[in-house]
Amino acid sequence: MIQAITFPNRIQQYNMLARRWIAELNFFNIETAFLKSQLDVCIIRLSDQTFAERLRIAIKKITKLEEDKKYSDYMLNDQFEISEQIGEELLHENESALASKQMELDYLMRNFNVEYCEVKTELFLLIKTISLQNKQLTGN
Incomplete structure (x- = not known):
């Protein structure tokens, strides 16, 4: 028998999703720092315009993704704080308003992840191609 999800359970679910998305965005910072360092190396070695x-x-x-991340951070932190306050009964929020915010966040994070995967794939292929070309030119 399927059981309906109650509002407090839904709040916990929103909270867990927000935590996961915050962790994903934190990893984005680490990964983009690494990718940028690799791009710097590629630019230095670049022989083909x-x-x-x-x-x-x-x-x-x-850079555009980093800007999008700032907005996502804001939205996620806001949602996380609201869900925490509701869970601690410090705030009474309209369930449909909270669900609407959650849907917006879900859409935002899905699009962010899709765009980031595309950019990351493109960057890895570009870095690989440049590295191979430089190895061929130097004979290493």
């Missing part, structure tokens, strides 16, 4: 434009575009995409 066709890659220079692709690198500039990739860097712009990462």
